[in-house]
Amino acid sequence: MNCFTFNHIALSVKDVDVSVLFYKNVFNLEEIKNTASTSKTRWLKFNDDRQLHLIPRPDSEIKTNKAVHFALATLNFNAFVEHLESLGIDYSDWRNTPKKDYIRNDGIKQIYFQDPDDYWIEVNNDY
Structure with a gap:
């Protein structure tokens, strides 16, 4: 294989x-x-x-939802959240609670936010 x-x-x-x-x-x-x-x-x-x-693709319609996302991991999760805040970028947990991270059942912290075209991005500490 x-x-x-x-x-x-x-x-x-x-x-x-x-x-x-x-x-x-x-x-x-x-x-x-x-x-x-x-x-x-x-x-x-x-x-x-x-x-x-x-x-x-300036003339294309871009449709997204949170289930379609890509995820990045970082060792410096809290520092990254502070970085987002300094840039004025809104983030939320999976349930759309603003400015809140989510801790999964396996203990991994994660947040979600969107880029300028509304693509969802997850950042977590599963490094």
């Missing part, structure tokens, strides 16, 4: 410049060269070399 590793996630976004700025500010991601094409798709890199590809 083949072995797989996670490579990247791609998101359709209304304004690629706004989204790049958001992900750089919130997660301190580094922008890297789009080596696949000469399109306006922009690539960002996490510190483990996994990538986020932001594909401009």
Whole structure:
């Protein structure tokens, strides 16, 4: 059987410049060269070399719900929550309680918030 590793996630976004700025500010991601094409798709890199590809789709309707999300883990959960607050980004627990984290049955803390295109992002301390 083949072995797989996670490579990247791609998101359709209304304004690629706004989204790049958001992900750089919130997660301190580094922008890297789009080596696949000469399109306006922009690539960002996490510190483990996994990538986020932001594909401009200014005329597309983007529909999301909280069950469709991606999750990132950090050792510095509380510091990250403070960082979100300093940026004025609203977050909630799974049940939509504002400015509250949630502790899962397995003891992992998590919060949810949305990017400029309303994609849901979970950040937890399951590092």
